[in-house]
Amino acid sequence: MMLRLEHICKTYAAKPKPVHAINDVSINLDAGEFVAVQGPSGCGKSTVLLTAGGLLKPDSGEVLIAGENPYALSPDARAAFRARSIGFVFQQFYLVPYLDVMDNVLSPALASAESHEDVRQRAEQLIEHFGLTHRRHHVPGELSSGERQRTALARALLNQPQLILADEPTGNLDHESAEAVLGYLQEFAESGGAVLMVTHDDRAVRFAQLTIDLYDGRISSRMDRSPDQFS
C-alpha cells in the first residue's frame, strides 16, 4: 500500500466556532493508482492532501506512506522523508521566483544526498520530457502557466518519488495545458507511481481510476472506473 489514510479527522480552531475540515476520511492508494478527490470549495480537499503529504497532522486517524507514519518522525526527519517519497504539485505552482527552470527542477536535490551528476542528468531528462528544453534558463516570470506547471511537475519527479500529491494542478491552466498535465500524472501512475489529486476539474474523472467526492469534510461517494473505461 502506497498511501493509507484511515479515519482521518481534522478540526481547525476558529471563531466563532471550530471548523471541522475533514471527518472520518479513509483513502487507500496502491502503486499504479491515480485517485482524484473532488468537491466544492471548503469541503476539505486541500486538508486531505496536506494530511496525506505529512504536512498537516490529523487530530485523529492514521496516515501511512509506504508503510511509514510520517507524523511519528521529527520535523526534519519528516522533511527528509517527504523529499524521498513524495512529489507535490500545486495550483499556484510555487516555483522559486529567482531560480531558472533548471534550478527549480533541481531544488529538491538540496534535501538529498545523491551525487550532483546523477541528479543533474535526471533533471535534464525531465526538462526534455516535459518539453522545457528551450526554457531551461528562464525564470518563472518568463514562462507561461502551462510551462510553470510542467516545471513544477518536473521538480516533483526529480527525487523519483513513489507518490505524487497534486492540489488543483489544472486550476490555472488552459484546456490544452490541463490535458497535458493530467496526461503526465496518468503516465506517472501507469509507470508504477501513485497519484492523489484534489481538483474541481471534471476532466480529471477521465484520467483517474477512482474518483472520491468529498462534501462537508466527509466522503460522499466513490466512483471506480473499470480498466476498460480507460482511454
Next chain:
Amino acid sequence: MNVRRLVVREIKHRKLNFLLGLLSVAVAVASLVGAQTLLTADGIITARLLNAKEAEVEKSVAEKKAVVQQTGKELQDMIRKQMLGLGFNVLILPESQSLSELHLNGSMSATMPEEYVDRLANSNIVTVSHLLPSITKRISWEEHDVEVVVVGTRGEVPIQHRGMKKPLLAEVAAGKMVVGRQIQQQLDVKEGDTVQLKGREFTVSKIHAERGSVDDVTVWINLAEAQEILGMQNLIHAILALECGCSGDRISQIRAEIVGILPGTQVIERYSQALTRAESRAKAKASAEKAYQQAKEAGEEQLALERSSRQDLEDRHSGFAAILVPLVVLGSIVTIGLLAFVNSRQRSQEIGILRAIGLSTQQLMLVFLIKAAAIGLFGGIAGVCAGLMVGRLLGSAQPDMTNWNDLFASGNLGDMLVMAPLAALLLSGLASWLPALLVARQDPAVILQRE
C-alpha cells in the same frame, strides 16, 4: 544545486534588500571605525603637539640655562680681570702710616724695609697668594709742570713654599714707564716716546685707558729707579697682597698671620670695585637663574595647560563616540533584523515550498544566515574603508598631520580593522537569527494553505 547558489540567486533577485542591509552594516561599522580612527588621530596629534611643545619649552629652558652659564662665566672672568687690574687685596703698611693721609691724600709717608717683602715671601704664609711691594709718592713733575703720583713697583715677589705661580702683574722694566690717561693727555705722548723725570730718561711702554681714578694721574716705573729718584733706597711704602681671599671673617686671621711675620706693620682691607662688580654679577647671575626658573615653570605650566586642553578635546570626542557608536550599532542591528524579517515575509511562499519538498530547518536557516553573513562581511569591509577615510579626514584639519602608518601603528585601530568586519558578520548573523528561526519553524502547511 546547493544552498550557496540559492543564496546568490536570491541576492541578485532582491538587490535592494541586500544593499539596504549592506548599507546598514557599513554605516554602523563606519561609525565605529571612524570614531576609533578619529580618537587615534587625535591621540597622535596630541602627542605630536605635546612633543613639539615640550621640545620648545626644553629649548627655551636650555637657552636660558646657557645664558645663566654664560653670565656665570663672564662673572668669573670679570672678577679675575678686575682682580688683575685693581687688586682684590689687602694692603700691608707700616704701623706708623696714617690711614687719614692715605685716604685723604692718596699718598703715604711712612716706610718700611723692602726686605719685608722677601721675609713674607720666604715665610709659610698661606692666606695670601701674590705679593707686590711698591712705593707711591705724589710729586711735582718739574720737566712738564704737572702734579703726578709716581708708583715704583718691582712686580710680583714669588712666595717660596708654594712654587712659582703665573705672576698676576709683570714688573715695569728699568727705563720704561706706564702712563695714566690724564698724564698722557697733558704730556701729549704716545707709546715709544721718551720723557724726562727728575733728570732720568724713560720710554713710554704703555698707556692705560681712562679709569676715572687716581690711576689717570699716575705713572708706574721700576721700583729700584723710583727708590733712586725719590731717595728711598731699600724702602717701600706698602705691600699689596693679591688673591688673598680676605673677604668676610677671614680678614682677622690674615691680619694676625701677617703681623706675626712682620711686626710693626698694619693690614687693611682694600675694598675694590671688583667686589662691587662681583656682587652685581652675582645678582645678575641670580636674576638670570630666577628668569631661568620662571621660564621653566612658565613652560611647564603652558605644557600642562596644553595637555589639559587636548585631554578635554579627546574626552569630548570619546564621550561623543561612546554615545553615537552604540546607538548606530543598535540601530543597525534593528534595521538588519527588520530587513531580515521583511525578507522572510516576502519569501514565505518560497520557504513553504522548500520546506514541503524536504529542506530541513537547518538548511532553511542557513539560507538566511549565509545571506546575513555576506551582508555583515561585505558591509563590514565597506564600513572599515569608509570609517578610515571619514575618521582620518575629521581627525586632521591638516591632511599631513597624520598618515596611515601612524594610524596603523596604533594597536587598537589595527585590531579594530580586523575585528570590525568579523563583529559585523557576527552581529548581522545574530540580528537575522530570530527571523530565520521563525521562518524555518513555520508550518509549511499553514503557509501553503494561506497562499
